[in-house]
Amino acid sequence: MDSKASNPGPSAAEEKGVPGIQSGPAQGKLTLRLVVAICGAAMGSLQFGYNTGVINAPEARIKEFMNATVMSRDGQEMDVDTQTNLFAVLVAAFAIGGAVGGLLAGLWADYFGRKNGSLINAVIGIGAAALLYFSRMTASYEMIIVGRLVVGFNCGLYTALAPIYLSEIASVNIRGALGVLHQLFVVSGLLISQILGFPEIFGNNQSWHVLLGLTALPCVLQLVVMPFCPETPRYLLITQGRELDARKVLESLRGGGDVGGEIAEMKKEAEQAMGDAKISAIMFVQERSLRMPLIISIVMHLSQQLSGINVIFYYSGNLFKGAGLDESTATHATSGVGAIMVAMTLVTIPLMDRVGRRSLHLIGLGGMIVSSILITVCLSLLDRVEWCNGASVAMALMFVVFFALGPGSIPWLIVAELFSQGARSSAISVSVLVNWVANFCVGYGFPHMQKGLMSFSFLPFTVLLVLFWIFLVMFLPETKGRTIEEISSEWKQDRITGQSFRSESYSVSFKKNTNAI
Template sequence: MESGKQLTGTLALAVFTAVLGSLQYGYSLGVINAPQKVIQKHYGRALGVWTERAAVLSENSTQEDELSDHHPSVIMYWSLSVAIFSVGGMVSSFLVGFVADVRGRIKGMLVANVLAIVAGLLMGFCQMWKPHIMVISGRAVMGFYCGLSSGLVPMYIGEIAPKANRGALGTLHQLAIVIGILISQVLGLDFILGNDDMWPILLGLSGAPAILQSLLLPLCPESPRYLYIKLRNEQEAQKSLYRLKGTHNLTADLEEMQREKEEAEKQARVSILSLIRSSVYRNQLFVALMMHLSQQLSGINAIFYYSTAIFARAGVAQPDYATIGVGVINAVFTMVSVALVDKAGRRTLTLVGLGGMCCCAIAMTVGLKFQHEFSWMSYVSMSAIFLFVCFFEIGPGPIPWFIVAELFSQGPRPAAIALAGCCNWTSNFIIGMTFPYIQELLGSFVFILFAVFLFGFTVFTYFRVPETKGKTFEEIAAIFQKGPKEMPLSPKDDAELQQLKTTSDA
């Protein structure tokens, strides 16, 4: 098959190298949770919380832990350690387009790796000074790195992937994230690194993938689209294409990039502000932002937050291991998505995923409500958790990350990815900060709220999200210009499009 010939060793190396950044992102997401009690105890010691009360309390470590856990200063610094990661990502996500255009995709990832290595060193050597300050600083820098990485990686993969395999290769970003989360869960077990002596190493390993990626990135070709369209270096773009696709006939790829280049030359530079204001790109942007919102407002983070408690209520002897089981399911079904996304299509898998999650959220609510009356209802909740994760990774988990690169042409693509990334990070931060309060307010009915969101996103996807499988970037843009009923642009939009096309010529 033609598409099979396009999957060369160089392409595999380039994709593998890029998703090391995604692995690092996933590891950083999950690593802070497992050693929470241990880290809080060290915060308490550094802040003098325990020694101030040493005369009152015995040397019992349990009493020390309890005092550290509930001290306002420890709670504040711990909350900041968790939240600052998302804040860093929110800020740097706006810089994705700038870094990608000024430094390129490969050099952009190399520059970002400096941040990851610095963050790993800050956390790895946190006991040399004040651990709470060092960890918070490291998490902030790591969040800043991950905000860049979560935009640069899907952009690079989307631009180098063959059209027939763009979905499967794009899904590898999410697969690497969930594998990173799983690795952090396993290494965070008490008898491995999540203990009193080894926890700084556990946090410091967050920067390890950046070292390997920095060694491999110089071996990877730059994005041909970036070279051809942005730098206007046709010779280097052809070399990059040849390295990525081997002896495969490059004529069709060059012609597609030429058309995209001609279109980009007719347009003024699309900044984030002009993209927000433009009615020409409004439909694409609305779809992109809604898909990222559907990922975060689905309740997936709440599921991970709540899963250990549900497993404990169900009588599972080791709920931590059951939570790791959820992580394994997470990874397995992301691989299922890799296999299906270029066959079933993005829209179909997103619809199946969102609809299935909606049903699971309702089942979760029923299980939580009646688990005290009927013991077997706990197993309904457990099953709902596993199925919820399965449906999430089939579509709503991986697809929003790479579909943004498909919805936009070269001109507005960096700005669109920056906005979508900021939307993702911001909604993630809001859910993380508000879920405990929502849970307290709604109790066992908390997942009904997410079921309502999921139903709304399912309806939106059905009516507004087009299928992008196997289509060129120009064909996808044409879908939005024509609209669902194949109607032309409105006079206002047509006038704006013509203005955008002629501004640079003027």
């Protein structure tokens, strides 16, 4: 579920109208080269979304396959608890691989480049798809677990590579929109996996392995499209020092026109990066000016993963069956989750640079709190009130609506906006690692939590959502319309003056932030 992007942001010159630095009339033009580059990079986002949702529909089929495999080997059936635990391991393996991939993503992107790093990762994804597809033919459920681990690593890299690439080819005026575009392709992949998981398509005893193996398709498409895409201009100039090549790429992406303003800002960032020491993860603990933005970044990602949304993604079929739907209806109802995610993400794209990151995230979390409370109420009344069956499904879908409004996309986007070049890669790696570890905890722990808490299994997520909302109301700044240089300088000023982060410069006192939601 990582926008670990080196997000450029509008330059101070552009914001303040410094003479001699012009952005050029073609800066915001949507050219064919830009569209192709967006589609090539977004295949990684599609891959991540597909593998997040694909395991939901064939759960019963995979458990039957595991049981049949053990029967053929040992001559005895697998008990229900063992099936539940083994499937939880299978689900969680995706998150373990994702955590490793996400942690290495910053180094991977810097060493191989954004473009070549994506192409190499696509080959890894095809290898994972082969493991998943051939598992049935070889009668090995272990291959599914290993395949999910490898495809998790593949997706962990993509959660960084895709947002980085998109943000580094974006002009200032569409930075927020392209940040949400990563999430749009993620949820589109989720919806595709849910539709293909219908019993009449691939979610049946004969074809479930095909459903898992189709994860190769986004990787194949990326291998076809990405060679025609350029390396990002920011990587060429800032990391490799190739200013002429960066200028040529910018001109092709913008459709001509003056790109001097963007080149000037990149050069300024490159000079700053040379002057700034590379920040390691341990330095975040030691450096006061970095500590609070890192804490905010971590809480943002925890508010996404520990919200309970992955319960909907991984286990909504079981959740809907527990609400009284038959298996076929429950499987079809899961596609409503993906459809809502796609629709709401489309709504969010124009809002991101108008309403702002902070407001959308807090509104989304607030709506999720209310929805999760209502889900718990409906589940606890299922045996006594007939209409609660449909209401619990409706509340689960409402939960998804509010998730897609802000928490689904903003944590990926905002980390890169809180840190300057020297600290950005390490901050991104730490945040992505936290995201995937939390993903693992939910994926592995929920079946056991559901068994113990039953109809109250959503209650722990409600409590966590309330805590996250309170913290972010107090400390989350608005980054819309502010340059990265301005934001990072405020963190440094806070270190020098020794003032509390909740200062007038950020307008984040509890009272003011509550009014700003």
